[in-house]
Structure formats: C-alpha cells, structure tokens
Amino acid sequence: MTPQAATARATRVAELLRDSERAVVLTGAGVSVPSGIPDFRTPGKGLWEKVDPMEVAHINAFRSDPDRFWSFYSQRFVGLVEKRPNRAHEAIAELERRGLVRGVITQNIDRLHRMAGSRQVVEVHGSIDRCVCPQCGGRVRLDEVLDLLSSGASTPECSACIAPLKPDVVLFGELLPEDAMAEAHALSREADLMLAVGSSLEVFPVASLPGITLESGGLLALVTQGPTPYDSDAEVKLDGDVVAELDAVMAAL
Ligand SMILES: [Zn+2]
Known part of the structure; x- marks a missing residue:
C-alpha cells in the first residue's frame, strides 16, 4: 500500500x-x-510457552488444586502488574x-x-484488578492480593472464610x-x-x-x-x- x-x-x-x-x-x-x-494464542511466547492455557487457567484447575493454579497464576499477575x-x-x-x-x-x-x-x-x-471469594462473594483488591502472595502465601485466601480467592477474570470453562x-x-x-x-x-x-x-x-x-x-x-x-x-x-x- x-x-x-x-x-x-x-x-x-x-x-x-x-x-x-x-x-x-x-x-x-x-x-x-x-x-x-503477548497474545497467548501466539505460540511459543513467554509464560504460556510451556503450559496449556486451557488446562492451567481452567476453572476445574482452580477448584481441584488452588495451590497449583496460583503457582502459575501468580506469575501472570506479577507479569501484568508491571505493564x-x-x-x-x-x-x-x-x-x-x-x-x-x-x-x-x-x-x-x-x-x-x-x-x-x-x-x-x-x-x-473480567480484570486482574481484584479477586473474589467464591464462598462469601467478597472482593479483594489487587494490591492486597499481591501483598498476600509476596508474604509467602501459596494461595491467597479470603480473610473471612479462609477460602482460596479466585481472580475476577473469566477462566476457561466459566x-x-x-x-x-x-x-x-x-x-x-x-x-x-x-x-x-x-x-x-x-x-x-x-x-x-x-x-x-x-x-x-x-x-x-x-x-x-x-x-x-x-x-x-x-x-x-x-x-x-x-x-x-x-x-x-x-x-x-
Ligand atoms: Zn470469603
């Protein structure tokens, strides 16, 4: 052109x-x-290179093994926060x-x-701006979630019900x-x-x-x-x- x-x-x-x-x-x-x-649909880029997003970012992965889910998702949070x-x-x-x-x-x-x-x-x-508690529906701001993660929590939990928090984003299967x-x-x-x-x-x-x-x-x-x-x-x-x-x-x- x-x-x-x-x-x-x-x-x-x-x-x-x-x-x-x-x-x-x-x-x-x-x-x-x-x-x-990077668009995770572009193969071979960064965080998504070695994992199948359909598997690790699936609602079933969060429900069945929140620690494993968060060990992946916390990297995603930290990566996006700096952008x-x-x-x-x-x-x-x-x-x-x-x-x-x-x-x-x-x-x-x-x-x-x-x-x-x-x-x-x-x-x-949805947005990484907050997490939600699947039990009480409480919302937790991103900076508080990052504080929990940096203080060593493998899975950030709701302070009221000790349930694993879920990022307020649409996971696969949701x-x-x-x-x-x-x-x-x-x-x-x-x-x-x-x-x-x-x-x-x-x-x-x-x-x-x-x-x-x-x-x-x-x-x-x-x-x-x-x-x-x-x-x-x-x-x-x-x-x-x-x-x-x-x-x-x-x-x-
Ligand atoms: Zn709660």
Whole structure:
C-alpha cells in the first residue's frame, strides 16, 4: 500500500468518528501487545510457552488444586502488574475525552484502558484488578492480593472464610459475566459506528459484537493486522501496527 492510500484510510476512520454520534471501541489482545503483553494464542511466547492455557487457567484447575493454579497464576499477575498503557490505549481514552466514542468494550484483563484514562470500560473477560471469594462473594483488591502472595502465601485466601480467592477474570470453562455482556450488547446495538482494534474477531464473545452493530444499521471500522471474518463488511480497514494506525487517525481528526 502506498503512504497516500494509508493516509486516506486513516482520514476515512477520522471522518467516520466525527460523523458518528454513538461510536464504541472494541479491543482485543492486539492493543496490549505494544505494552509487552503477548497474545497467548501466539505460540511459543513467554509464560504460556510451556503450559496449556486451557488446562492451567481452567476453572476445574482452580477448584481441584488452588495451590497449583496460583503457582502459575501468580506469575501472570506479577507479569501484568508491571505493564503500562501504550499510545493505542491513550488514543482510545482521548477519543472518549473528546466525546467521539461512548466507551470501550475489551476482552483484555490487564486494566490498561482504565490506567490510560478510559472511563466507560466494559471488561467482558473480567480484570486482574481484584479477586473474589467464591464462598462469601467478597472482593479483594489487587494490591492486597499481591501483598498476600509476596508474604509467602501459596494461595491467597479470603480473610473471612479462609477460602482460596479466585481472580475476577473469566477462566476457561466459566460463564461470561452477565452484567458486562448485557452492557456490551447494548453498546454494540446502539452504536452507529464500531471501531474494532487489535482483535481477530474470531473468539466469542468479541466475535459476535460487530455483527450486532451491523444488524442494527451501524458501520464497522477495523484496525487490526491479519484477516477477520468481518473484513468484507467493514467500511474501512487499517492493517498496520495498531499504535502507528491510531496515531494516524488522531492526526487526521
Ligand atoms: Zn470469603
């Protein structure tokens, strides 16, 4: 693609954002890759290299052997805690500040959208921001969980019922959080524009949301490397690096 064509596409996305009234952003793992968080579906990357995520991050693994679950998951927590938002997260937060998007629906659990300043964030896979007690429903903040782990607890426990705490993220084998899903569906249905960033749009629930927007008459714009099932439905697709592409969109606004 020529640089002129790339600029024209970014300008088109900027135009769509300006012309819409109820735009929403949908993000996947690709938006956090520039922050140093690999997509675990990419084989041979870091923490997920030697384990099968379907097995270690499964609700049955948590229930049957919480110590073993946490010996893996605590590394994941500590790895994610150090990460910082990148310019793609910042651009998305800026769009909300300027009133150009209503909010962001994300499948990422890394809370980087909130750290970047996004206020309306729907986390359909939950967040590492807290753990929950499966017995009493109590919530424990991430910093307290990290304190428990660094003081030598192999499994962080609820101080009230001594039950193993569960990260407030959707593990394999678990249902998606109803409230977040209802909110994601409503935002998608009401959206006159969905900007999908850094997602191959192949994994449920994120895969179903652009279809909801399209069926309600909204438009779709994609900022994603690699093919998606929605490529032919999209008004425009930017397929370069997410940070560079969103920079170009912001410059064209
Ligand atoms: Zn409890």
